[in-house]
Amino acid sequence: MPFLQVRNMSHDFGGLRAVRDYNLEIGSGQIRGLIGPNGAGKTTVFNLITGIYKASEGEIFLDGRKIDGLPPHRIASLGVSRTFQNLLLWRHMTVLEHVKMAHYSKIRYGLFGAFFGTPGRHREEAEIEEKAVRLLGRMGIRHLADQVVLNLPYGAQRRVEMARALATEPRILLLDEPTAGMNPEELVQIIEIIRRVHGEFGLSILLIEHRMKVVMELCETIQTLDFGAVIAEGTPEEIQNNPRVIDAYLGQERAV
């Protein structure tokens, strides 16, 4: 039984079929890649799995449980976490607050505790804070805990987003172009982080990526998407030499 299973999923934006009959199976602890040219529908697939869009057709199962149709925060608290291509951080909040916020669904003190500052609340907030600080330490950004994210360099912001995604204690992590806009040095670091996160947290990972180097290093198998449909699936070597993939990325004479 695969951990995350997507069956025959399609999605339409008005008359445009953005995702067409998409299937995916990720086993526990696997790293999967999802590549494709711009506009192929990769991020739409993420938005469909995480519930931001409701699929026009198809079903999604997490660990045997049907999750399509649930609101995004429910899907997230069931263990599907993600990062965003264009870094959706909360500009006025500190790094520590970001990571604490990701514990939202596990807070037990409720509204009463929030309004009246009960001892239970202080205890729980302290626990969350301790966990958050520990996670920041593991991601190597503990020293930035009290910084407002807006002031951080790009690479650090990427780490914050990753830390925040991990703080929801996910079982599967969807990474949307984690290396976008990074220089080669940062690239090596982020590969290292993803690998470490995968090992330490025992996560399944679905990775959208443009850079072949990253995909080659990390992924066991890769899907290639073009115009919303999977055109190739296989190991990195197979994908790299697949003529349809090359066509999709580079286009060729036929298009001219």
Add this chain to the structure above:
Amino acid sequence: MARNIWTPYSRVPLLGWFFGALVAVTLERLAGTPLAQVLGLQKIPVLFGFSVMLKNPVLIPNVILYMLIIYVVPTAVTTRLSISLANGIAASLFRFPMAITAAVHLALLYAILHVWAEISDYRVLVLRLTLIAVMLTLSLNVINGYMGEFSCSHPGFMALGAYCASVLTIGLFVNAQLFGAASLPPALGPFLFPVALILGGLVASIGALFVAIPSFRTRGDYLAIISLAFMFIVKSLIENLEFVRGSRGLSGQPDWADLPTVFLWTVLCVWSINNFVRSTIGKALNAVRDNEMAADAMTVNTRRTKIVAFLFAAFWAGVAGGLFAHVMRYVNPGTFGIQNLAEVLAMVYFGGLNSVYGSIVGAVSISLLGEALRPLEIFKWIIIPLLLILVMIYRPTGLIAFRDLDVTNLLKPKQKPDAEV
């Protein structure tokens, strides 16, 4: 040289400033009238002498002298002399639970306000209205600042709270033509007054639900439009309800909203809102404001977060409305219109978004300024908006925006600044 004079003041804890202020207001109580007469002022300048100065510019130096002698110099001297004493007391207070430390500070603050206000009934009235303005501003800041939506329905919530509480108190405790004879003895009144206020707040929350359910399905301008409509609906509803005497207004509320009561409710309001916005549940408002999609992906139930905050803010607006009705002892629907809305919005945006300090500063300064500039009549409505425009140009988010109110930090002794560095 100038630096040497000011440096000690960085070590003054809040307690020290309170000592200074207490000495100043006591001095005014004891020696204010004779001093005012010596300086050629007829009586103690009620609101820091603004009205005297505006009416009779010749007296400006006298007023300034009065201010220096009564307020500035005593405060400065006392705080300077009591630095180590105040730090010592603050430090020993810190050995007790936080609640006791806070209670001592609040008691002292109340004492200052009480002594200051005792000089004249006008001061008591202004002070009570200012405290109510603090509640309103802070509760609106939860929606417009912390949540980043734009709500216009605060006067509506206030009206709901004011009328609900008034109907209860007048109906139960006052022999009024409207509701017949009093059914409960007045002695019970002060105990049931909080219940009436809370019910008023809850009714406002229910009203808020009607705004929240349709408008929080989406983001953007919808809330502004729907909440503005709500404000007008409430106003015209009350205008047409003969049961509460329509637009003639409702009068005869019992005089239960005295200074200590209003002070206590304000403290309760500030305390609970500050608790809320500093908890992770409350911080979720910031997450929703800054990026709702990310908040959703991080397990935050965004819809619940927004609705809860909105109802909570409406509750406090309702309570403030109830207090307002009992301070004025008269309400009419015309009070809760666009003018009221503009004032509250001005206080929120002047003081600073997303900040408890900001709301307090905004409410106090705009309220006092409004009172102080009263002699200017119509020009008041040129000066205050101009000021607001200046703030918007130079500090677009308000004077003190995005600052957490950390009570421990605020009250702690400042014994050794060197040790911290």
